[in-house]
Amino acid sequence: LEYEPVHVRSLLASIFEVLASSAKSHSIVLMMEVPDELYMEADEDRLRQIFMNLLSNAISYTLEGGRVKVSVETVGEGEDENIRFLISDTGIGIPKKDLPRIFERFYRVDKARSRSSGGTGLGLSIVKHLVELHHGTVRVESKTGQGTTFILDLPLLHELN
Numbered sequence: 001l002e003y004e005p006v007h008v009r010s011l012l013a014s015i016f017e018v019l020a021s022s023a024k025s026h027s028i029v030l031m032m033e034v035p036d037e038l039y040m041e042a043d044e045d046r047l048r049q050i051f052m053n054l055l056s057n058a059i060s061y062t063l064e065g066g067r068v069k070v071s072v073e074t075v076g077e078g079e080d081e082n083i084r085f086l087i088s089d090t091g092i093g094i095p096k097k098d099l100p101r102i103f104e105r106f107y108r109v110d111k112a113r114s115r116s117s118g119g120t121g122l123g124l125s126i127v128k129h130l131v132e133l134h135h136g137t138v139r140v141e142s143k144t145g146q147g148t149t150f151i152l153d154l155p156l157l158h159e160l161n
C-alpha cells in the first residue's frame with residue numbers, strides 16, 4: 001500500500017459525482033455527514049475502491065425513493081484512534097441466514113429479490129481484502145425490508161516507514 005494523507009470529504013464527494021446519475025435515475029438520495037477538517041492516512045486508490053463497491057451496492061440494492069448515507073465518527077484514542085464509517089441504505093436488506101457469507105467470493109443473495117440482476121459477487125470480498133490490508137475491519141448489520149449498514153473501522157494513522 002502507498003499511504004498518503006487523504007482528505008476524506010473530497011474523496012467521498014468525487015465518488016458521489018461518479019454515482020450521482022445512477023442514484024438519480026432511481027430517485028435515490030445520496031447524503032454525506034463528514035466534517036471538512038478530517039484527514040486520514042490511507043492508500044487513496046484502494047480506499048476509493050472500498051467506497052465505490054459499498055456505495056454502488058447500496059444504490060443497487062435500494063428501491064426507488066430510498067436513501068444512501070455515509071457518516072463518520074472517531075473511536076478509540078491516541079495510537080489506537082480509528083475512523084469509523086457507516087455506509088447505510090434504506091434498501092431491501094440482507095436475510096439473516098445470508099449475513100455470515102456475504103463477504104465470501106462469488107456469494108450473492110438470491111437475485112430475484114434485487115433490482116439489479118448483474119454482478120459477480122466479488123465486490124464485498126475485494127472490500128474485505130482491501131480493508132484488511134489497511135489493518136481495518138468491516139462488518140454488516142441488516143434487516144430485511146428495512147436496510148443495511150456497513151461499519152468500516154480504519155486506523156486514522158499508520159506507522160510510516
Ligand code: ATP
Binds near residue numbers: 058118124148
Ligand atoms: P459485484 O461483484 O458486481 O459487486 P455483487 O454486488 O452481487 O456483484 P457483492 O458486492 O460482493 O457482489 O455483494 C454480495 C451480495 O451481497 C450481493 O449480491 C447482494 O445480494 C448482497 N448485498 C451487498 N450489499 C448489499 C446492500 N447494501 N443491501 C442489500 N444487499 C446487499
Ligand code: MG
Binds near residue numbers: 053056119124
Ligand atoms: Mg457489488
